[in-house]
Amino acid sequence: MSNSNFTRRGALKAGALAGAGLSLPTLLRADGGYMNAPTGSSVTLGFNVPQTGPYADEGADELRAFELAVEHLNGGGDGGMMNTFSSKELTGNGILGKKVEYVTGDTQTKSDAARASAKSMIEKDGAVMISGGSSSGVAVAVQGLCQEAGIIFMAGLTHSNDTTGKDKKANGFRHFFNGYMSAAALAPVLKNLYGTDRNAYHLTADYTWGWTQEESIAAATEAMGWNTVNKVRTPLAATDFSSYIAPVLNSGADVLVLNHYGGNMVNSLTNAVQFGLRDKMVNGKNFEIVVPLYSRLMAKGAGANVKGIHGSTNWHWSLQDDASKAFVKSFGTKYGFPPSQAAHTCYVQTLLYADAAQRAGTFNPCGIVEALEGFEFDGLGNGPTLYRADDHQCFKDVLVVRGKENPTSEFDLLEVVEVTPRAQVEYAPDHPMFAGGALGSCNPGA
Amino acid sequence: MFGLNQKDKSTLIVVAALTLLAPFILNPFPEGSALAQFNAGYPDLMQRFVIFGIFAIGFNILFGLTGYLSFGHAAFLGVGSYSAVWMFKLVGMNVLPAITLSVIVAGLFALLIGFVSLRRSGIYFSILTLAFAQMSFNLAYSVLTPITNGETGLQLTLNDPRVLGQSATADGSIPVTNLLPGLEMRSTYVLDAGPWLFQFNLGYYLCALLLLVAFYVSIRIFRSPFGMMLRAVKSNQQRMNYTGLNTRPYTLAAFVISGMYAGLAGGLMASMDPLAGAERMQWTASGEVVLMTILGGAGTLIGPVLGAGFIKYFENIFSKINDNVLHGWFAILPDGIEDFLVFVVHPFIGKGWHLTLGILFMLVVIYLPGGLVEGGQRIGKYFKRGSDDAQSNDASTKPAE
């Protein structure tokens, strides 16, 4: 790792020679027609994940996945999902024959810090691609930065519609699913379980991700006949949700939807169960709680409270397809426990980037964009998947999961209830929930 | 020169030399060497050093001179950033009007908050400023989203009007910030000197120039009758009041000036990277500038700049060291020792950079009651003892008090 700078040096040197004058109009490190073009025997990727703050554990899991992906790309380990991936371009010989090196940074789950960290990867370490992150605010901010700098951004965990909606960028790609897809996948399951005559009460984290998810879920449930009693916004910094939960039972609602993530979700769900909501009967029906976006780490934080509660995830380690099994085996053998969905999406994003570069024959962002746009692939754990050209969003099956009643281990917290097929969660690129932005054109930084 | 005495002049010259030569000073290790990890001479971090230096200098004008501990200064930085980004969105990508507007808006905001908060002193004042800043942060994150773009942060889009500029460049990108048309903030000249690489960034030099101006103004304030008055407020406000003098206008002026410094810092941040995140206004950000000032040495001229550099260095450099890097460093050692060293160092780097910073806070405040400046003085004294005693004070690290 320590010699990762060699790669950039050549680029810098060439750039320096090219621009002997002062203050040239463009960045000088764009030799070879694009930003940070690797000239040595290796190529540097930047993994920008939350290492401090509430999402540090999720960030740590993402980092494990990145390390695993780099190991596999360089021909180490058992190859993981490289063996099941439908594209066979990657041979364990790095990317385009260059050894893959990586640098890491801390987003702190703050837009500013994430951008500072990403900038240091671009300016100091010469990274050609940045990936990772576990919040939509950070993803959108870093995606914007990468667009300006001429770097590819492979989003990590980001679930807001905006990432590939109004804030989409030509240099940014998202494999993870989004609020709309969660809603589209959950609605039919909820209909079967709880019927069409239900009154929903939304508690929503008061920021952009929460709003887009609330909008998506409300629209999908109303379309199948549910009535939305109330939508209440809760402060992001709230730790005790009792004053928001207390009025729910008396509002005539019989379903509570928690549009919360991370610590917010752990606390609001814990509080809701504390108030005994799940033991109550309202309007002659059992009171139910729904958590649209689930993750195993959140389920772990909420403990026994998740039992029997439905939600959606991008991927789960208990899937039995060959790709998922290969990934779980390779991750589990190395680290001793199964990967989270955040780890999965980060691993997949890294492979997809590497494969795109291999197919394009260049690290030039415009070449990568061309290779990824409209790319159809399979064998990465989510079934046949499309990277749509219109908005750089992946379309694939979505999992509906439920908190498991009798977990056999500390990781066995969720069980897959249904795999909602891709066709059911697709939407038009100009869908109103995603309108208002433009991809722009790919920026190679030169 | 500049109406400064000999000592202050040499301080200014030292600061000028340090900032202008920063691209060399901060990149002491050859590229590709194991220690290159510790190089900080890349544009983004150098800009941050200088911008937070300005922020801390301004904070020190209030806290160092009057003793009023504001716990909400980040609000002014945030407001400055938002103003600048709005200028980029509505008017054009030139940074000068944006920075000017940031300073003015932050000044007005400081006037408002200062007018109310300065009715109380001591911890009551601190809590009032904290309350205002937290209100700004919470609202910016939620209900003010149309103005601030909430969690994501206010950013430029291809649809912005930019009446004096262009909404999008010819190739369909968002235009970048500039000083004059063609002089982009991100332009970087790379000097290749043997194994070393030095990056000279236009944006950094703009920030550095403004830091020198800000530093110069702060020296003049420290040495002026106005500064004297502020110090009198710190030592005994009651006595001042008994002499029939109303101290409020003086403290309010100091508050507004330091708010304008914060606004300048915010405007510069947005000019270097046109995005304004709400968390710039959170109490942790306000607390950070307090820590920078105390860590460097409150009430000294150069201390706050040192403190700012110290904290930003750890945040940006230590957080990027990972186990892989460690193995690279210790690779020459036998395997057992290598693993042991990685095991020992591991908790303090990467995700553990907070721990390192916390420990250093404690060590500095325990052993150097006057902050980093005192450390500099002690080193200075140590060397002087070795050389000639006749030489009097070491100007570069002398506190102002």
Add this chain to the structure above:
Amino acid sequence: MDAILLQILNGLDKGSAYALIALGLTLIFGTLGVVNFAHGALFMIGAFCAVTVQRIFNISFETIDPSQKDFLGNPLKVKTTYLEHWFGPEMGGSIIDWSVPLAILFAIPVMVAVGFIMERGLIKHFYKRPHADQILVTFGLAIVLQEIIKYFYGANPIPTGAPEVFRGSFDFGVLIGFDPNAIIYPYWRLVYFGFAALIISSVFAFLQFTTFGMVVRAGMADRETVGLLGININKRFTIMFGIAAAVAGLAGVMYAPINSPNYHMGMDFLVLSFVVVVVGGMGSLPGAVLAGFLLGVLESFASMNEIKSILPGIDQIIIYVVAIIILLTRPRGLMGRKGVMEE
């Protein structure tokens, strides 16, 4: 009406946590004159005492069950806790179930010891230093403490349940003639409220009715004179620090079932607890308690939908709005003493 009663109840419960933390903070402020930014960390350590006890009770041995498979397809290792093994599933299970209340016994000595070490090892050197230095050193300590916890327990929240009998909620409305489900409140939060009331009144009684408390109160009022009388006030201050740490820690232990503890929960409470203390008035214990309950109730009211629909976002800022109004109308907060930290 029922909605208002419910929010008053909830506000009192929230307020009891605020009051407990603010009480400990004021003890240190008032008696020692130290701005302790590490107080939130003490609260957090308390909560992790509960986590630790739960972990200790759950120490288990593994037996291999070949009929089941783990995620890699190897035979599943089934864990059985020693407690259940020794005392049988019935008895052992209920000991584990009661781990949070039992953690109180563990937390008291731990927290007092932490308080003593902090005061003797660090804080006592800072009595004569400026408040700014105290802030820096205690903030540094807070970071170190929480990073240590993070190193051992991770960043994810750790569920720490209340005993089975206290789960679920109590229907108050039925008692006073409302419809069922109109006013329900969780048992454990009621327990927390009662516990807070008990701790607060014990601290007050201790200061009011014991000789020790009298000396400490005298020391708060005029430290020098008490010293001149030949009383070793320093030793008593150390003990007060231990008590303050224990109060914060117990608040944390009992809070663990309300919200799963995580390593930064102290920082989340830190700003709030300072606001509570200052609104209550520097150096006033009753003020801190009063302000805790007042802000708790007002915060609950502000989150009512009826109020939020008139003033959007009011629940985000209510605490700060109230703080500003009170500090502008009452210069030293609700019950502050003149001259305490006003310089």
